Amino acid sequence: MKTPNGTRPPATNTPPAPDPRDQELRALRVEDTQHQAKLPSYRAVHSDSTSTPRVSTLIHSTLTYQQHKITSSTLCVLVEIIPTTLKTPPIFIANIYHSPGHAIATLDALLQRIHRIAGRNPLLIGGDFNSQHRDGLSVHHSTGSHLRLTTHNNFHTPTRIGNSVTMDTSPDLTLSRSLKDISWSPTQHTLGSDHYIIAIQMPHTPHRPRLLTHNLIHWDAIRSARRKLPSTRIEDIDDWVSSLLNDISAHTQHITTRSDTPTLDTCLAHLWEAHHSILERWKRQKHNRTLKRRLATLQTQITAHAEELCRSNWGQVCNSIAGNLSTKYAWHLLRHVIKPTNARTTSQHHIAHLFHNTTLFPDSFLDQLRTAHTAPGTSSPLPPYTGAPNEALDNNISEQEAA
Numbered sequence: 001m002k003t004p005n006g007t008r009p010p011a012t013n014t015p016p017a018p019d020p021r022d023q024e025l026r027a028l029r030v031e032d033t034q035h036q037a038k039l040p041s042y043r044a045v046h047s048d049s050t051s052t053p054r055v056s057t058l059i060h061s062t063l064t065y066q067q068h069k070i071t072s073s074t075l076c077v078l079v080e081i082i083p084t085t086l087k088t089p090p091i092f093i094a095n096i097y098h099s100p101g102h103a104i105a106t107l108d109a110l111l112q113r114i115h116r117i118a119g120r121n122p123l124l125i126g127g128d129f130n131s132q133h134r135d136g137l138s139v140h141h142s143t144g145s146h147l148r149l150t151t152h153n154n155f156h157t158p159t160r161i162g163n164s165v166t167m168d169t170s171p172d173l174t175l176s177r178s179l180k181d182i183s184w185s186p187t188q189h190t191l192g193s194d195h196y197i198i199a200i201q202m203p204h205t206p207h208r209p210r211l212l213t214h215n216l217i218h219w220d221a222i223r224s225a226r227r228k229l230p231s232t233r234i235e236d237i238d239d240w241v242s243s244l245l246n247d248i249s250a251h252t253q254h255i256t257t258r259s260d261t262p263t264l265d266t267c268l269a270h271l272w273e274a275h276h277s278i279l280e281r282w283k284r285q286k287h288n289r290t291l292k293r294r295l296a297t298l299q300t301q302i303t304a305h306a307e308e309l310c311r312s313n314w315g316q317v318c319n320s321i322a323g324n325l326s327t328k329y330a331w332h333l334l335r336h337v338i339k340p341t342n343a344r345t346t347s348q349h350h351i352a353h354l355f356h357n358t359t360l361f362p363d364s365f366l367d368q369l370r371t372a373h374t375a376p377g378t379s380s381p382l383p384p385y386t387g388a389p390n391e392a393l394d395n396n397i398s399e400q401e402a403a
Helices: 104-118 219-227 237-250 266-284 289-321 328-338 344-357 362-373
Strands: 012-014 027-031 042-046 055-060 064-068 075-082 091-097 123-128 173-177 183-186 198-201 211-217 252-258
Touching (some): 055 075, 055 091
């Protein structure tokens, strides 16, 4: 899914529970980018250490993971999501970008390596294979028939928007093995791309964050609705206030976010709403160049406004701790900026890594850690007392003193 600046909006990995906290994005797959993908509260894993990695996977900070390095001409990021319980198997997520110029043998060899690393554990594979199949595209390549995995795509639902000379297609593949109860659905959001964002839900027990509900009031719609009312004198102030509150309630949108998103920008929300509306109109009039130019203009405005919001939000955070350096929030922020690896979450991830990678039983592993990192329980002899005798001090503790 490629945007004008080369960014591929990723698929999402969310649990199927109806609770909004369970629908939070847990893993994001990004391909064919022109810069390193970054997102607050997520840790990025890139296919290479350059400033322009082609493949990236973003893991939520509440999840413990470890990366498996694979040497291949086909770009790939393979991460293992470590469960919170010892009896739950880990989930392997592979993000692949297979260039059209590479031979099918390189993709086959890469998939075999991924299978060997994952073993019998659940495996989810996605990305841009450039391996077309007759169900999704009009052109059929042999690579599309050699994957030997379960395909979750609904090829009757397009995932890529065509242009004035091509039809809508479904080239984005999602493959899995040993995974049950997976739901696949393309969202109606594109983030300025010609591909839809694909949402993938699988069973998982996530950390449930505290949620906030924001009220997005559409003032323009309220003004339009109020203008249509008959212009009469206000006879009863209570009825007039009740009518005004009803109009406000009818044109208010409730949006739920996590606690790390304390505010919601109405201008950005309206820009995205206008972009989505014009995009739906352009799908029915793909030869309309005016709509195409308006989409490009809106995308530029959205990018500029989002960058300005980031700078403004960071300025507000800095201003909030100015003169309040003695508060707990200020010190937590400064510690994270100076050395993020000292966070409590990082220590929990290290402990989860140790328990996951050891071959010992938990009790034996804890005994080994205790022996290796604690001093032996040997006591050194105390020196003799050389002071003057004190009978009151040498007496046993009485019941009155203990009470």
